[in-house]
Amino acid sequence: MFLRLVIYRIKVLLQNRTLLFWTFAFPVVLGLLFNLAFSGLDDLGSLETTEVGIVSTDEQKTDRFVEVLASIENDGEPVYREKRLTKQEAIAQLADDKIAGYYEITPEDISLSVSQNGIPQTVLKEFLNQYIQRTAEFEALLASGSVQPQDLSEDTFSDTEFVTESHESSNYSIKSFYFFTLVAMAIMYGFMWGLRNANDQQANQSSNGIRLCIMPKNKLMVATANLLASFLLFYLQSMLILAVFRFVYQVDFGDRWLHIFLVYAVASVATLSFGTLVGNVFAKWNFQQKISLGVGVSMAMSFFAGMMGTQTLKHWINVNLPLLGRINLVNLISDSLYQLFYYQSLKPFYQNMVWLTGFAVVFMLLSYYYERKVQYDHL
Structure with a gap:
């Protein structure tokens, strides 16, 4: 029944x-x-090398961020080339489409400014989201004492691993x-x-x-x-x-x-x-x-x-x-x-x-x- x-x-x-x-x-x-x-977001093959502005008030934080950003490569060529600019220069170059966007890095935060929506800008946004998320996870691990700082610096912010996890379809x-x-x-x-x-x-x-x-x-x-x-x-x-x-x-x-x-x-x-x-x-x-x-x-x-x-x-x-x-x-x-x-x-x-x-x-x-x-x- x-x-x-x-x-x-x-x-x-x-x-x-x-x-x-x-x-x-x-x-x-x-x-x-x-x-x-x-x-098309996961296909970096369509991306040529694009310039990205960096506006910084925290050099140590900026050096680590730029190192990871520079690790994004397509057939051995960097996808993004960073340019150190003042905020006024970054705003002017963004308005003239000389840069895809610019990151403003302060001791408290990292923000991204773009003037249009395209594949380069979308990847920049996703990269920043993943970078902030992973950094918060690692800070929590350090605070818990479950890992050592040298382990994170060696395994996580290497030239390729972080970006590979963020952009290759096999990982992200x-x-x-x-x-x-x-x-x-x-x-x-x-x-x-x-x-x-x-x-x-x-x-x-x-x-x-x-x-x-x-x-x-x-x-x-x-x-x-x-x-x-x-x-x-x-x-x-x-x-x-x-x-x-x-x-x-x-x-x-x-x-x-x-x-x-x-x-x-x-x-x-x-x-x-x-x-x-x-x-x-x-x-x-x-x-x-x-x-x-x-x-x-x-x-x-x-x-x-x-x-x-x-x-x-x-x-x-x-x-x-x-x-x-x-x-x-x-x-x-x-x-x-x-x-x-x-x-x-x-x-x-x-x-x-x-x-x-x-x-x-x-x-x-x-x-x-x-x-x-x-x-x-x-x-």
């Missing part, structure tokens, strides 16, 4: 073309736009990073199927809910069958989207495929359970209002996860408000994929899996609590 409920539920869900579009077709179309926008890919956030957002959209389950399980929300409530079957069995059916359908959708991203859009996800499939599975259960919980908590809202709430939450999570060009904000949150990053489902999913792609150690990945699993369990228990206490005067 349970298997029959699952099969019937899958048939019902397949008839909902609107949700099929938003959870399958929309991510694929958005992925096409991402591919057109970011496909700008395109892959943005697709990781897109994948996370697409998985987050699984909340829509969870909302549909909640809507169809409550008698005060739909006619389907009335029929399910008068069935001579345990409500927990019905809810579990609905969750399993939506999981199977959504997971299959997600695998198809992943195949399009990998084989059509040529996105590099690394080679840890079993772990990637695990991310999809755990994250799908978490987002489906989240949608069911939202549907039960806001039972008095109509379905469209709950969809709008879920989309708004998903977009906010995507923004703080760095999807809209907000990598600097994402890094600031990770450093200063790490708990906010931990409770962001989109950030947890995209970080898990990033860690599989970038890090050798799987410890951070498993920590994210524990958080995602915890959220899934909490969402399911709360949904069960809300559904269990629902009573109706009449049907």
Whole structure:
């Protein structure tokens, strides 16, 4: 009987073309736009040597930064050539397009100024983001006493290692990073199927809910069958989207495929359970209002996860408000994929899996609590 409920539920869900579009077709179309926008960012072959201004009030900090910047090479030739300038000279040369941009280096901060958007400017921005992020990580390691300063200077700020990790697709890919956030957002959209389950399980929300409530079957069995059916359908959708991203859009996800499939599975259960919980908590809202709430939450999570060009904000949150990053489902999913792609150690990945699993369990228990206490005067 349970298997029959699952099969019937899958048939019902397949008839909902609107949700099929938003959870399958929309991510694929958005992925096409991402591919057109970011496909050239990892190709340094199209870059000629470009001059970059350096405005400095901290010579020691500047020397280290310039050494790393000069290590960016294309076929043995430097991609960027630094020019030491005053701020007034840098502003004038930037206005005349004599430099791609200029870095202003002070004891407190490093900032970048550009006058246009192009591949050289984009790479300069990404380089600065990665440099600041890695430097903060190393300062934290030094403060903890887990490494020695000479180890960092030898292993990290060598001529090629840092830049290789920042720009070669085998170690760091700008395109892959943005697709990781897109994948996370697409998985987050699984909340829509969870909302549909909640809507169809409550008698005060739909006619389907009335029929399910008068069935001579345990409500927990019905809810579990609905969750399993939506999981199977959504997971299959997600695998198809992943195949399009990998084989059509040529996105590099690394080679840890079993772990990637695990991310999809755990994250799908978490987002489906989240949608069911939202549907039960806001039972008095109509379905469209709950969809709008879920989309708004998903977009906010995507923004703080760095999807809209907000990598600097994402890094600031990770450093200063790490708990906010931990409770962001989109950030947890995209970080898990990033860690599989970038890090050798799987410890951070498993920590994210524990958080995602915890959220899934909490969402399911709360949904069960809300559904269990629902009573109706009449049907």
